[in-house]
Amino acid sequence: MFKIIVPFPKDENINYYLEKVDGFILGLEEFSENFNRYVKINDLKKYCNLVTSKNKSMFIALNKQYFNNEIKKLKEILFLLNELNISGVMFIDLSVLNIINENNLSINPIWFSNHSSTNSYTINFLTNRNVKGTLLSDEITIEERLKIMDKINIDVFITLFGYINIATSSRTLLSNYFKYINKNKALNNNYYIKEKNSDDFYPIVENSNTNFFSHKILNGIKEFKKILAKKNNGYIVLNDYMIDSNLFYTVIESFNLVKENPTDNKLIEELYKKIDDISNNNTYDGFLNKKTIFRVKRL
Amino acid sequence: MKKVELLAPAGDLERLKWAIMYGADAVYIGGKNFSLRANAINFTNEEIKEAVKYAHNHNAKVYVTVNIIFHEDDVKGLKEYLVELKEIGVDGIISSDLFIIDLLKENNINLDFHLSTQACTLNKEAVKFYKKEGVKRVVLARECSKEDIKDIISSTKMETEIFIHGAMCTCYSGKCMLSNYFTNRDSNRGGCAQICRWNFSLFDENKNIIDGDRDFAISPKDLSLLRFIPDIIDIGVTSLKLEGRMKSIYYIATIVSVYRRAIDRYYKEKNNYVYNKNDEIELYRCANRENVAQYFDKKPGVDEQYYSEREEDTNQDFLGVVLSYDEDNKEIILEQRNFFKVNDIVNIFGPNKESFNITVTYIKNESNELVDAARHPKEIIRIPCYKKVDKYDLIRVNFFS
Numbered sequence: 180m181f182k183i184i185v186p187f188p189k190d191e192n193i194n195y196y197l198e199k200v201d202g203f204i205l206g207l208e209e210f211s212e213n214f215n216r217y218v219k220i221n222d223l224k225k226y227c228n229l230v231t232s233k234n235k236s237m238f239i240a241l242n243k244q245y246f247n248n249e250i251k252k253l254k255e256i257l258f259l260l261n262e263l264n265i266s267g268v269m270f271i272d273l274s275v276l277n278i279i280n281e282n283n284l285s286i287n288p289i290w291f292s293n294h295s296s297t298n299s300y301t302i303n304f305l306t307n308r309n310v311k312g313t314l315l316s317d318e319i320t321i322e323e324r325l326k327i328m329d330k331i332n333i334d335v336f337i338t339l340f341g342y343i344n345i346a347t348s349s350r351t352l353l354s355n356y357f358k359y360i361n362k363n364k365a366l367n368n369n370y371y372i373k374e375k376n377s378d379d380f381y382p383i384v385e386n387s388n389t390n391f392f393s394h395k396i397l398n399g400i401k402e403f404k405k406i407l408a409k410k411n412n413g414y415i416v417l418n419d420y421m422i423d424s425n426l427f428y429t430v431i432e433s434f435n436l437v438k439e440n441p442t443d444n445k446l447i448e449e450l451y452k453k454i455d456d457i458s459n460n461n462t463y464d465g466f467l468n469k470k471t472i473f474r475v476k477r478l
Numbered sequence: 479m480k481k482v483e484l485l486a487p488a489g490d491l492e493r494l495k496w497a498i499m500y501g502a503d504a505v506y507i508g509g510k511n512f513s514l515r516a517n518a519i520n521f522t523n524e525e526i527k528e529a530v531k532y533a534h535n536h537n538a539k540v541y542v543t544v545n546i547i548f549h550e551d552d553v554k555g556l557k558e559y560l561v562e563l564k565e566i567g568v569d570g571i572i573s574s575d576l577f578i579i580d581l582l583k584e585n586n587i588n589l590d591f592h593l594s595t596q597a598c599t600l601n602k603e604a605v606k607f608y609k610k611e612g613v614k615r616v617v618l619a620r621e622c623s624k625e626d627i628k629d630i631i632s633s634t635k636m637e638t639e640i641f642i643h644g645a646m647c648t649c650y651s652g653k654c655m656l657s658n659y660f661t662n663r664d665s666n667r668g669g670c671a672q673i674c675r676w677n678f679s680l681f682d683e684n685k686n687i688i689d690g691d692r693d694f695a696i697s698p699k700d701l702s703l704l705r706f707i708p709d710i711i712d713i714g715v716t717s718l719k720l721e722g723r724m725k726s727i728y729y730i731a732t733i734v735s736v737y738r739r740a741i742d743r744y745y746k747e748k749n750n751y752v753y754n755k756n757d758e759i760e761l762y763r764c765a766n767r768e769n770v771a772q773y774f775d776k777k778p779g780v781d782e783q784y785y786s787e788r789e790e791d792t793n794q795d796f797l798g799v800v801l802s803y804d805e806d807n808k809e810i811i812l813e814q815r816n817f818f819k820v821n822d823i824v825n826i827f828g829p830n831k832e833s834f835n836i837t838v839t840y841i842k843n844e845s846n847e848l849v850d851a852a853r854h855p856k857e858i859i860r861i862p863c864y865k866k867v868d869k870y871d872l873i874r875v876n877f878f879s
Contacts, residue, residue, distance in 0.1 A: 358779075360692060
């Protein structure tokens, strides 16, 4: 069975989301990145209790690479999370898994590497090391993902909507550039890069790291039905980062409709088009139906 | 105290031999499959065998990169390949996809597993995880500072390898999909199109260009930790890695010999060790980008990158390779690589020797005719030299003042 989860919303929207989705991924101040909202550590318990009291899932995103000097506070937060009622912790950096395992913490570790989870062998390796769930890579096709799902037995997370984080630099690339050209960088984070011979604008966001995003919004609603047909348990991730709230409401409503009517191809087509229209034709299917290549010439 | 390892890149057998000849303790190479430089020449299994034989005969080690992030169908043939590497006698593999650890164990394939920098290992807790899994060595992320490296080594006692020289990635290694999204070429399977070297324009939220006249680039300057060799040795790093499996023999010979000298001098002179500025010039001249310390001593800022690809230089310092020395006529027989002319002062360097200058008082072509200049790449020519040189010495522009 697949559930729908979204990033933890602003307070004024919580009630709406509690009705419409099955759970949340919470962005935690200092420990997470690429969220519209970051919850302070002091507010964590309150929100975890609220969500779990409604029988919804609450995952905490520890989705950063951590430098050595951040390990102490990472340990502290994991010990704190161990006392809370949460569904799991999403990690990229294996330090998180090691701290959980070494200290026998009762936290479900979810491997949330959106680029590396490309085969069942590595997922099974991590399953044998206590990992309870995995995000499948955004850069493999839906057919590859379905094939992997046949060979693993932990919860599967698949992103089907949102801008895709495509690279992270620990350099302050925007600040550096503005210093270089002697201009002030605006406080807002909405910048884009464009290659000269292309019409594609790629969002670039600088916080503690600089993150790059796909030029279009992933819209995998057509592929949702294929996932629903599988026997695995898991979660469909719908991501609202940098997404207009009206569009996101439509997305949630649409994915819920598909979940209820997974064989209604006409409806799915209509919903796909509706989402694309509201986004001003700014959606695409990413790598869901396109394989990457890596050999460009034979030597 | 075990001496630090100098680890050089080798894109093919020829470059492997040059790297070892010029002083590398170990080399890393890629096979025809499973390696991140999918578009390099790389080594057949037969060539790996020859490479290992050559290296071991010269007391050097060979590590083989098996460092793609595997897609489900890529795994075919991997076990057989690892068995063959074991039988050939390679000294270890460099990988980042973790299932290979179990594949080795389950099939009793006794190969040392070195964790690739593609795993982006930045901290001691991650290193502890790998150590428990039997990983022999961790290649730390290039984003680690001196303090990070020092603490990781002292806390874990793990063998560590760090990059000390060469091109840098802009983004975290193994986590960069720019190539996939801009060109459909899979960076984690060896197809990286080096998007971080491209020129872009930057736009604001309304998609107005920020500075119409100037490019927006994210291209990092190269890494060089030559100045920090004593610190690196003192904090206990096991292996010092040079980047550049696709670079020329001239580049490899130059950087290997510079670092070889610096390392050996530090072990010999210790407290009396003095940094040699000329070494820095040599490194700078053989590359097309400036060298900086990047993350080692501080977080890189405005000065550690380029803002346009046009800022990179090209150089034509490499003039020729010594093929032999004619003792009777006191002439070097060389294969030309770049233009030089009569009366130029050129510099000659080679393994285990101080470099020296000569003035080219004449040039003879293959027909033994005097010519005013060496104009044709790969042409065999003769120039006078009263000091004996050896096969595989290299001739370059004299850039020392």
